[in-house]
Amino acid sequence: MAKTKSAQHAxxxxxxxxxSFIGFFVFxxxxxxxxxxxxxxxxxxxxxxxxxGLTNYFSAIRSSAFxxxxxxxxxxxxxxxxxxxxxxxxxxxxxxxxxxARTFLRGLYFLPSILSSIAIGLAFALILNPKQGPVNxxxxxxxxxxxxxxxSPKSALGTLIFVTVWQSFGYYMVLFLAGLQSINPNLYExxxxxxxxxxxxxxxxxxxxxxxTTFFCITTAIIKGFQVFDLVYIxxxxxxxxxxxxxxxxxxxxxxxxxxxxxRMGYASAxxxxxLIVLLVITTVQYRSQKGWVSYEAT
Amino acid sequence: xxxxxLIAGLVAAMAIALLxxxxxxxxxxxxxxxxxxxxxxxxxxxxxxxxxxNIVKAYNDSQSxxxxxxQLVTSADYETKLTTMLAGGVYMDAYMEKRQTDMFAQYANxxxxxxxxxxxxxxYDTSGLESxxxxxxxxxxIVAIPFRGAKYYIYYNKKMFADxxxxxxxxxxxxxxxxxxxxxxxxxxxxxxxxxxxxxLLYTWGHLQVMPAIQDHVDFITPDGKIDINDTVLQSFKMRxxxxxxxxxxxxxxxxxxxxxxxxAFFNGNLAMLPIGEWFPGMxxxxxxxxxxxxxTWNDWGVTRLPSDQSTYASLGAPTFNNMYSGSNNKxxxxxxxxxxxxxxxxxxxxxxGFLPAMITPEVVSALKSALPDEExxxxxxxxxxxxxxYYTRYGSRVEQxxxxxxxxxxxxxxxxxxxxxxxxxxxxxxxxxxN
Numbered sequence: 001m002a003k004t005k006s007a008q009h010a011x012x013x014x015x016x017x018x019x020s021f022i023g024f025f026v027f028x029x030x031x032x033x034x035x036x037x038x039x040x041x042x043x044x045x046x047x048x049x050x051x052x053g054l055t056n057y058f059s060a061i062r063s064s065a066f067x068x069x070x071x072x073x074x075x076x077x078x079x080x081x082x083x084x085x086x087x088x089x090x091x092x093x094x095x096x097x098x099x100x101a102r103t104f105l106r107g108l109y110f111l112p113s114i115l116s117s118i119a120i121g122l123a124f125a126l127i128l129n130p131k132q133g134p135v136n137x138x139x140x141x142x143x144x145x146x147x148x149x150x151x152s153p154k155s156a157l158g159t160l161i162f163v164t165v166w167q168s169f170g171y172y173m174v175l176f177l178a179g180l181q182s183i184n185p186n187l188y189e190x191x192x193x194x195x196x197x198x199x200x201x202x203x204x205x206x207x208x209x210x211x212x213t214t215f216f217c218i219t220t221a222i223i224k225g226f227q228v229f230d231l232v233y234i235x236x237x238x239x240x241x242x243x244x245x246x247x248x249x250x251x252x253x254x255x256x257x258x259x260x261x262x263x264r265m266g267y268a269s270a271x272x273x274x275x276l277i278v279l280l281v282i283t284t285v286q287y288r289s290q291k292g293w294v295s296y297e298a299t
Numbered sequence: 300x301x302x303x304x305l306i307a308g309l310v311a312a313m314a315i316a317l318l319x320x321x322x323x324x325x326x327x328x329x330x331x332x333x334x335x336x337x338x339x340x341x342x343x344x345x346x347x348x349x350x351x352x353n354i355v356k357a358y359n360d361s362q363s364x365x366x367x368x369x370q371l372v373t374s375a376d377y378e379t380k381l382t383t384m385l386a387g388g389v390y391m392d393a394y395m396e397k398r399q400t401d402m403f404a405q406y407a408n409x410x411x412x413x414x415x416x417x418x419x420x421x422x423y424d425t426s427g428l429e430s431x432x433x434x435x436x437x438x439x440x441i442v443a444i445p446f447r448g449a450k451y452y453i454y455y456n457k458k459m460f461a462d463x464x465x466x467x468x469x470x471x472x473x474x475x476x477x478x479x480x481x482x483x484x485x486x487x488x489x490x491x492x493x494x495x496x497x498x499x500l501l502y503t504w505g506h507l508q509v510m511p512a513i514q515d516h517v518d519f520i521t522p523d524g525k526i527d528i529n530d531t532v533l534q535s536f537k538m539r540x541x542x543x544x545x546x547x548x549x550x551x552x553x554x555x556x557x558x559x560x561x562x563x564a565f566f567n568g569n570l571a572m573l574p575i576g577e578w579f580p581g582m583x584x585x586x587x588x589x590x591x592x593x594x595x596t597w598n599d600w601g602v603t604r605l606p607s608d609q610s611t612y613a614s615l616g617a618p619t620f621n622n623m624y625s626g627s628n629n630k631x632x633x634x635x636x637x638x639x640x641x642x643x644x645x646x647x648x649x650x651x652x653g654f655l656p657a658m659i660t661p662e663v664v665s666a667l668k669s670a671l672p673d674e675e676x677x678x679x680x681x682x683x684x685x686x687x688x689x690y691y692t693r694y695g696s697r698v699e700q701x702x703x704x705x706x707x708x709x710x711x712x713x714x715x716x717x718x719x720x721x722x723x724x725x726x727x728x729x730x731x732x733x734x735n
Contacts, residue, residue: 261696
């Protein structure tokens with residue numbers, strides 16, 4: 001009798017879990033397995049392919065284009081994640097207090113994160129147009145020289161980081177807001193009784209109590225940073241983008257170009273697998289290191 | 300145990316359901332069912348162009364056996380989308396090739412049906428296409444039918460030259476002075492220097508950055524995998540950099556970032572010279588019909604030769620052609636269509652739409668008259684001169700990228716001549732080493 005009930009329970013649980021598992025299997029796990037498998041072949045998008053062992057991996061490691069795109073991606077991730085999270089934290093702290101039109105402002109800052117990256121990319125490409133973009137027209141009206149936002153290798157990556165930060169910091173702000181609202185107000189009251197000022201409360205209560213949220217934000221922002229593609233594609237010239245002079249060729253864009261422009265899908269799969277390994281290593285290190293700084297104590 | 304069996308059973312059931320559902324996601328289901336009567340409908344993939352649909356419509360109107368269903372793909376991303384469609388098994392009967400060198404990989408992957416048996420079966424006359432035969436032959440097999448010829452010209456705005464009091468490029472051609480150095484001089488004189496008027500526009504494609512080198516028969520990588528570059532490549536890069544620095548041409552990065560199309564730049568009426576291919580009169584016709592020409596009229600433009608530093612003039616270009624998809628269920632109908640498009644009847648329609656057809660007949664020359672502004676332009680447009688296909692090997696698609704990457708780096712950095720050539724050579728060697 002007990003066994004029958006247990007079986008029924010397992011059947012019900014499995015019925016609920018299987019649909020999402022199948023979705024995960026078909027749309028995530030299977031492509032990952034296929035990508036890893038293809039990375040050992042010379043697949044070029046057709047019906048003929050041969051095993052080439054680790055050739056694609058050795059080619060990637062020796063390729064200045066691959067290493068260059070890895071370096072561009074690393075810079076993009078470091079700066080975009082840092083700016084997103086610092087801004088998100090500052091705005092979350094400000095909008096957690098009594099501020100005029102607080103709810104409206106929260107919605108306003110969150111809004112870009114629900115917009116399509118394609119639409120945002122197109123809009124900023126127009127706004128930052130080197131000749132007739134409103135930003136440069138405005139600068140010119142002030143007597144300031146037009147700036148080559150996306151047309152100089154010195155500023156193009158910075159411009160992409162700016163747009164990414166503008167688009168995404170609102171999302172992390174909302175997460176920080178949720179974290180802030182779960183902090184027990186008694187902690188602040190006790191600290192005030194002990195004479196703690198704003199800075200002391202921030203350093204000794206707010207930041208430590210937000211470490212689980214911060215950990216989650218850092219992890220997801222890094223993964224998203226490594227996966228950036230759409231803004232690069234839209235804002236730097238589509239199929240011929242990634243410039244000027246490869247200054248914005250991030251790893252995913254390099255993968256795209258190798259796969260769909262040069263028909264090197266086996267090689268592109270090796271690049272994607274290396275990216276997967278890099279992300280796994282970073283996430284594992286983060287996960288392991290959280291014991292040293294993330295506090296899950298009850299609030 | 301029973302629990303495990305239940306779960307295993309459920310997993311198996313879902314897996315079977317999944318397998319049954321797989322064809323729904325594959326391209327196979329897009330295959331049209333065969334019609335029991337009426338014309339055979341074929342699916343033809345082509346990029347969006349204002350005039351191509353007219354050619355397909357003319358074929359559909361000319362007979363009742365085959366109906367072509369056009370599938371238009373955006374022009375800017377055509378190459379990558381076509382690759383995805385082919386790899387994804389999307390059903391089609393024939394398709395247009397935009398970047399000709401992609402044909403090598405597509406053929407190696409089994410997507411292209413060789414046409415020799417169809418040419419023999421239908422006794423198809425290829426005599427008019429002899430000059431392009433090598434461009435559509437792989438391993439001794441004909442794999443495509445060209446419908447559009449291949450040639451680059453200088454298109455120029457007569458009104459701008461008249462306003463500036465400077466001779467038009469055709470004058471230098473007649474005097475035998477039309478070299479790349481002269482082109483630079485003229486471009487510089489025609490430009491206002493403040494971005495209001497441009498002397499020329501060198502568009503963003505790789506071969507347009509190295510025209511003097513291509514005219515010097517530089518292959519970059521030979522078909523047997525040897526690096527083949529010389530000083531004309533460096534000269535080509537230097538020409539672009541110097542013209543950009545003097546504000547005689549629009550900077551490369553500005554064209555890419557603003558996605559400015561070369562046709563729009565010419566239609567705007569502030570561009571003196573445009574080196575571009577034989578399809579451009581079609582775009583001019585469309586602009587004329589849509590009243591898109593700004594500050595100049597239909598009679599204010601002309602066509603002449605490209606500049607050349609060689610003793611024998613040669614233009615560059617590769618023909619545009621149609622491939623038959625190897626997975627087509629309607630191969631005879633598909634051949635009928637692509638054969639018509641490349642044949643004498645199609646050539647006249649192609650010419651009427653402002654393109655230089657692959658096959659030149661007296662009817663074609665007559666039809667081209669309405670697509671060009673004057674007799675002088677018609678003379679240069681239809682003259683018989685050698686045409687060199689740029690880096691026309693299986694390495695071609697990657698050579699294009701190597702040229703652009705090296706040139707962009709050169710444009711934005713201080714590099715010595717040796718560094719530029721070393722960089723390009725290294726990229727080309729990498730292509731040879733890593734091409735399967």
